[in-house]
Amino acid sequence: MEKLAELGINIPSFIAQVVNFGLLLGLLYLFAYKPILAKLDERSARIKESMERTDQVKEQAQRAEEEFKKKIGEASQQGQLVIERAVKTGDEIRQKAIEEARAEAEAMLSRARTEIRQERDEVVDQLRKEFAELTILAAGKVIDQSLDKKAHQALIDSVLESSTNLRKN
Template identity: 25%
Template sequence: MDLITPSSGLIIWQLLGFLALLLILAKFAWKPILAALEERESTIEQALSAAEAAKAEMANLKSENERLLQEARAERDAILKSANDAATKMLEEAKNQASAQATRMIEDAKAVIETEKKAALTEVKVQVAQLSLDITEKLLRKSLANDTEQKALVDTFVKDLKLN
């Protein structure tokens, strides 16, 4: 039974050995262990603060990227709008120029037609006058030969004048 119940001397020696071991460990082992734990704790805190800083920087970068993206979209929209406006303006100018040119061409064609019409009428009048003179000359040569024919011709002219 000695093994199951220790004697009081054994307990004292074990207690003294434990206290000696505790003092040796406290003097030589606890300080380095605590220093290593504190160092590890500070390293973990630094890593956590660096992670927080990186997280904040990432959020900053993300918001900056979003802002740049919004600016790029706004600039793209402005460029597209100005390009559409310029295209519309160019199309409108081309239509106006084409309309003005068509109007000028029509006016020129009308002027040419009017000039040719006047020239043709003048030519017809000249030909009619020439024919009238030729006919008159032939009639006068024939009519002047005798008095009765002259009177008949004058009467015919008078009748024609009253009718017209």
């Protein structure tokens, strides 16, 4: 102890200081260190929770982006289908219009042929009548007598009919 005194260390004061330091360390441990550690642990937990939420938000954003891309792809496919259907419908309408125009043209051509036949038949009948009248008139002048018009007309009609039948066969 004397050696300690030579060094300038007072033992009772040293013991009091060690006891005071121990008490201060105990009090700081109880009142400061534990609350500070609790706050640090709480902050660490909040940071960890925040990081987890950030990861969840990133995952949700990625899923939403994938779903968005998927929906855009589906919409694009549906749009293509709509376009294809519209083109197909347009082609069908165009084809139907062409067919209707052909049918109408054929019907008009058929009507025109029928009208031409009717007009030709009427002209032929009229020519027969005129020919018959001219023949009767000529025969009457040649014979210089009046012939029975009805009898000669019947004779000429039968000759013309037989000549027409011969020409058709």
